Amino acid sequence: MTRDRRPRPQAMLRTRLVRCWMTVSMLAVPATGLSATPEADPALAAGKTRFEKLCVTCHGKAGVGREGRAPALQQRPDLELAFIRKRIVEGKHGDHAMPPWGSVLDAATVEQLVAYVGWLSTHDATTAGATLTPFRLDDAERIAAGRKRFNKTCAGYCHGYDGVGGRAPDFRDRPDLTEQFVFDTIYHGREGADVMPPWGDALAEERIWELVAFIMDLAAKPAD
Numbered sequence: 001m002t003r004d005r006r007p008r009p010q011a012m013l014r015t016r017l018v019r020c021w022m023t024v025s026m027l028a029v030p031a032t033g034l035s036a037t038p039e040a041d042p043a044l045a046a047g048k049t050r051f052e053k054l055c056v057t058c059h060g061k062a063g064v065g066r067e068g069r070a071p072a073l074q075q076r077p078d079l080e081l082a083f084i085r086k087r088i089v090e091g092k093h094g095d096h097a098m099p100p101w102g103s104v105l106d107a108a109t110v111e112q113l114v115a116y117v118g119w120l121s122t123h124d125a126t127t128a129g130a131t132l133t134p135f136r137l138d139d140a141e142r143i144a145a146g147r148k149r150f151n152k153t154c155a156g157y158c159h160g161y162d163g164v165g166g167r168a169p170d171f172r173d174r175p176d177l178t179e180q181f182v183f184d185t186i187y188h189g190r191e192g193a194d195v196m197p198p199w200g201d202a203l204a205e206e207r208i209w210e211l212v213a214f215i216m217d218l219a220a221k222p223a224d
């Protein structure tokens, strides 16, 4: 049996949407350099903004989930839109409750959230293209700010000066490190052989992203 290679209507629509998106994104180049995710779709973008205000405290940045608080919402193809909508509107009682938003948010806002969570559920929001950073991580000034804070705040504890040496692993030549992983580790801390303290309450998220910028810059450097 040969596969039908005629363009499907969805594919044609997608091509049209991509073209439209390119036009829109060329007109609206974000001044901050914020990566246009989700792909400059105004409804998704609005949903993302809401999500970051209302949902990340429990579901984590980009819906990666937070242990002991709330499940991940990204990479969750099992979540259907109708179910997502029902949960957002009605919430759910439990040991860890999901608050009901139906009486707090208007229908249009709920739909923006449904669209964004639906997008998250089928994407790996932890990959570079979809990471929700407040600025470009390769910005030299941010890297310098991160380095300064790192040497002031982190080097004294466990990490060596400039992220080399010390009691913690070297940060150079670390292709395994992803932006979101580094952010989450700084934000929430981690307990391994040694304890990495959580900085989420002590440092503003933007400051944490500067540390991420510095560490990701190091991670791309050879280890001598």
Ligand code: HEC
Residues within 6 Å of the ligand: 051, 054, 055, 056, 057, 058, 059, 069, 070, 071, 073, 083, 084, 085, 087, 088, 092, 093, 094, 096, 097, 098, 099, 101, 113, 117
């Ligand atoms: C106070 C913490 C908290 C906040 C804030 C919160 N949630 Fe939740 N959410 C939860 C918990 C806990 C669950 C899991 C409930 C269960 O199934 O027991 C959940 C479940 C969900 C689910 C279903 C996931 C699944 O695996 O069943 C969706 C969708 C969802 N939340 C979306 C949102 C959205 C969108 C927002 C922001 C408007 C939000 N949540 C804000 C705690 C929270």
